[in-house]
Amino acid sequence: MDDGFKTETFLRGPKLEDFEYLGCKVGQGTYGQVYKARRKDIPDDRSYALKEIESQGFSLSTCRETSLLRELKHPNVINLLGVILCHTDRKVLLLLDYAEYDLCQMIKFHKTSKKDKKPVKMAKGTIKSILYQILEGIQYIHSSGVLHRDLKPANILIMGEGIQRGRVKIADFGFSRLFRNPLKPLTEVDNVVVTLWYRAPELLLGDKHYTTAIDMWSVGCIFAELLTYEPIFSCRQENNRENSPYHHDQLDSIFRVMGFPLETDWEDMKEMPEYITLQEEFKPCNYSNNTLVKYMEKQNINPTSKDVAFLQKLLVMDPNKRITSEQALKDAIFQKEPFPTGDVFSGLEIPYPERKFVESDTSDRRGKKRKYSTTSGAQQSDQTQGQYGKQIRMSNPTTLSE
Numbered sequence: 001m002d003d004g005f006k007t008e009t010f011l012r013g014p015k016l017e018d019f020e021y022l023g024c025k026v027g028q029g030t031y032g033q034v035y036k037a038r039r040k041d042i043p044d045d046r047s048y049a050l051k052e053i054e055s056q057g058f059s060l061s062t063c064r065e066t067s068l069l070r071e072l073k074h075p076n077v078i079n080l081l082g083v084i085l086c087h088t089d090r091k092v093l094l095l096l097d098y099a100e101y102d103l104c105q106m107i108k109f110h111k112t113s114k115k116d117k118k119p120v121k122m123a124k125g126t127i128k129s130i131l132y133q134i135l136e137g138i139q140y141i142h143s144s145g146v147l148h149r150d151l152k153p154a155n156i157l158i159m160g161e162g163i164q165r166g167r168v169k170i171a172d173f174g175f176s177r178l179f180r181n182p183l184k185p186l187t188e189v190d191n192v193v194v195t196l197w198y199r200a201p202e203l204l205l206g207d208k209h210y211t212t213a214i215d216m217w218s219v220g221c222i223f224a225e226l227l228t229y230e231p232i233f234s235c236r237q238e239n240n241r242e243n244s245p246y247h248h249d250q251l252d253s254i255f256r257v258m259g260f261p262l263e264t265d266w267e268d269m270k271e272m273p274e275y276i277t278l279q280e281e282f283k284p285c286n287y288s289n290n291t292l293v294k295y296m297e298k299q300n301i302n303p304t305s306k307d308v309a310f311l312q313k314l315l316v317m318d319p320n321k322r323i324t325s326e327q328a329l330k331d332a333i334f335q336k337e338p339f340p341t342g343d344v345f346s347g348l349e350i351p352y353p354e355r356k357f358v359e360s361d362t363s364d365r366r367g368k369k370r371k372y373s374t375t376s377g378a379q380q381s382d383q384t385q386g387q388y389g390k391q392i393r394m395s396n397p398t399t400l401s402e
């Protein structure tokens with residue numbers, strides 16, 4: 001860690017006692033708690049996220065996340081403002097701009113309103129602006145030589161009221177799992193089920209030479225879900241061979257929508273490591289009448305719409321034929337009204353409830369029970385197996401320098 005960063009962050013940066021917790025813990029508690037906080041040392045009405053890293057001091061995971069976030073600076077990527085160490089706990093906290101909403105809870109809000117017979121639709125301009133800003137953020141991440149690998153609604157955050165109102169921020173709640181149990185399959189780590197619903201077919205067939213196209217498949221899955229409020233390739237969690245990238249049920253879920261890829265659709269499919277297993281376990285004729293357009297029509301989306309035409313460029317089985325983020329940003333869909341806006345809620349009230357927090361493990365670090373005030377929490381989305389948090393006060397926090 002270069003001296004400049006150390007000085008900027010630990011000597012002159014904010015200290016934990018400069019913050020008061022608003023008591024919101026969100027995200028997968030397993031990978032470190034995230035709290036909502038405000039500055040109390042200076043007049044500042046912004047909210048901040050403090051991500052507590054689940055490790056003693058600077059582990060590989062902390063360093064990797066910190067260095068990645070220091071390098072990745074873009075309006076549509078989560079912004080690291082600083083790193084704080086709490087001496088008493090030997091905990092490291094990342095200080096970030098707080099994002100009030102995520103696509104998971106937003107989609108759930110619209111889906112529930114539909115069920116409650118008082119449908120509240122997501123505005124077309126909001127959908128297009130969210131898609132455009134995700135593409136801008138992922139284009140930047142890809143141009144930095146990095147793949148995200150876990151794009152899904154739970155990792156797409158949106159800023160609430162304030163100077164960044166309605167701005168998309170790409171995040172990665174499960175980031176630490178990559179370093180906590182690197183040997184464990186990424187389908188289950190620390191008893192947290194990692195969803196496969198957004199995983200590209202080449203990854204499910206064991207491709208080791210995957211490219212940025214894997215993230216574009218996930219963007220397609222997210223776009224389809226913004227249009228229908230349903231995950232396009234959902235499937236139940238399955239037990240599969242340890243450490244195997246092959247997931248029968250997830251592939252079946254894809255083929256049920258897309259149809260089984262013909263040789264001409266995806267020439268290199270037969271080169272995939274799991275192609276033999278695929279041939280043994282699947283009969284192409286079982287999927288012969290399935291197409292993406294038919295699926296969207298069944299979901300009451302106009303099959304001849306520009307949205308479906310664009311979705312067909314993202315959800316392409318052959319990664320070499322899938323649209324890139326650069327090509328996607330230039331697509332005609334963004335040259336037509338409603339044009340994408342910087343505030344995805346532009347001109348609209350924000351209808352979503354703010355994040356709440358619930359009772360959770362109130363034993364403190366010394367195992368003593370503490371009284372924490374809590375309020376009932378919003379439902380956890382399917383993709384985050386996390387928990388909502390509690391009011392918390394850090395005792396005797398300092399930064400590295402003290």
Ligand SMILES: CNc1nccc(N2CC[C@H](NC(=O)Nc3ccc(CN4CCOCC4)c(C(F)(F)F)c3)C2)n1
Nearest residue numbers: 026034049068078096097098099147148170171172175
């Ligand atoms: C609830 N509100 C809220 N507001 C703001 C932030 C925030 N959190 C919670 C934890 C999350 N942490 C991250 O998002 N970490 C993260 C770590 C690394 C990277 C870089 N990627 C590089 C490619 O591989 C995947 C990780 C990212 C990034 F860039 F994807 F956003 C985020 C950020 N929560």
